[in-house]
Amino acid sequence: MFSKLSFKIGSLFFVFLLIIEILLFYILHTNLADDRIDEVLENLLARGNTHAEVLESSHQEATFEHVGIMESASDLAVVVTDSQGNVIVNSNPIDDEIKNLLSQYNNQTIPAEGQVIEDQWHNERYIASASPININGAENGKVFMFADTNDIKRVVDQLNDQFIVAGIITITFTVITILVLSRLITSPLISIKYAAEQLSMGEKGAALNTDRKDELGELARSISKLSDDLERLKQERHEFLASISHELRTPLTYIKGYADIINRQDMSEAEVREYTSIIREETEHLSLLIKNLFELAKMDQNKFVIELMEMPLYDLMHTAAVRISPVMAEASIHFTVNYPPKDVMVYADSERFQQVLLNILDNARKHVCKNGEVNFQATQTEEAVYIAVTDNGEGIPEEDLPHIFDRLYRVEKSRSRESGGSGLGLAIAKEIVASHGGTIQINSEQGKGTSVMIKLKRGDENA
Secondary structure: OOOOHHHHHHHHHHHHHHHHHHHHHHHHHHHHHHHHHHHHHHHHHHHHHHHHHHHHHOOOHHHHHHHHHHHHOOOEEEEEEEOOOOEEEEOOOOOHHHHHHHHHHOOOOOOOOOEEEEOOOOOOOEEEEEEEEEEOOEEEEEEEEEEEHHHHHHHHHHHHHHHHHHHHHHHHHHHHHHHHHHHHHHHHHHHHHHHHHHHHOOOOOOOOOOOOOOHHHHHHHHHHHHHHHHHHHHHHHHHHHHHHHHHHHHHHHHHHHHHHHHOOOOOOHHHHHHHHHHHHHHHHHHHHHHHHHHHHHHHHOOOOOOOOEEEEHHHHHHHHHHHHHHHHHHOOOEEEEEOOOOOOEEEEOHHHHHHHHHHHHHHHHHOOOOOOEEEEEEEEOOOEEEEEEEEOOOOOOHHHHHHOOOOOOOOOHHHHHHHOOOOOHHHHHHHHHHHOOOEEEEEEEOOOEEEEEEEEEEOOOOO
8 A cells, every 4th residue: 555656646745735734824823823912912002001191181089990990890900000109099909920010110111102011921920011191291100001811822722723623624625635636646547557567468458548638648648559559560470470481381391392202213304303493492482581581680689780881872783783684684674774973972881782772673673574674773962862763564553552561561472482572572671771871662553663762861072
């Protein structure tokens, strides 16, 4: 329980909110209590000043008695002294605390507006004020007002009780709010965790709420996309393994079958040579397939080494054209080459890029009829060079174009053995071109021909 994210988030929120609430309650309580005490002190001083003003205007015994009688009926106490400090009238009995304050301030000059002479309500029994009775500019006595601090303490205690109740209610609502919020926050995370666990077990992740517009919604959409990608990769892997199994089984079946035929006693020498030639062809086909698979495995593991060097594009194209020309001539294909200027430079791995060019040119040869045309040319801009192989062959169906670079994908499955293709050449070519920082694109129309365009960055200084 204590290790759950919801508990940690809730605890963190609770601690922060509790600290904030305590600070706010303390400030509010202190201000309210101080305001209430200041109000009591101001009223006490104002009442004393009022009595002093009355006695100043009517300095008679009856007035003194009236002041004493009036305060005896209230919660306050009044003591009036003369200029010598003698008590003229008092509304309540004078105890030691009152005597102490009277002796301390009777001989002191009090400002005309009066003053609070005791405000320590925490420690003393009374709070008190003193107001002078000034007649003809001379102090003729003082009015002392006293209030029992128990009344103030009772008010503060009531305020404390109210704050305790308010604090309990606030903390209760805070806990409920935090529980709801932490649940709302962690609920999608729990769903995402469950979906991730499903993915780790090889199962399709649970459906997530991708409609949210916040970071959790973005995370849910990322997990959902990952789930779909993994499902697609899983399906592609199954199809790839099935295709590999088929590709390996076919030449092995040929090899085994013809090897068994050769071992018959009634075989003529011509038949043995024919079947041996077929076995050799199938062995070469199998070796090429395995080599291509190893190259793809290296690419997937980022172990496919590309050594880029600055070289003339002319040399790359010329080498490929020289190697493919005899095969084109043998197939009665009109092969033309338009070379770029010899100063056009590219960064390339000569051996790997030759592999790409020969693969594309050989594909064009296989799908062009006798007396067809294949054009091999290059163009340039200030930033890039373009290498194009164009033919007027049979073309590629529109529905096959999006999959043309997929591994083991063949447009004409029935002609795979006839043309010798394994469906890996273009996939490898695309990876090699991408590792050169370039792109490869195929445009085709069935019955009219195909065009393969490779784009590379220029390597010469004038680019």
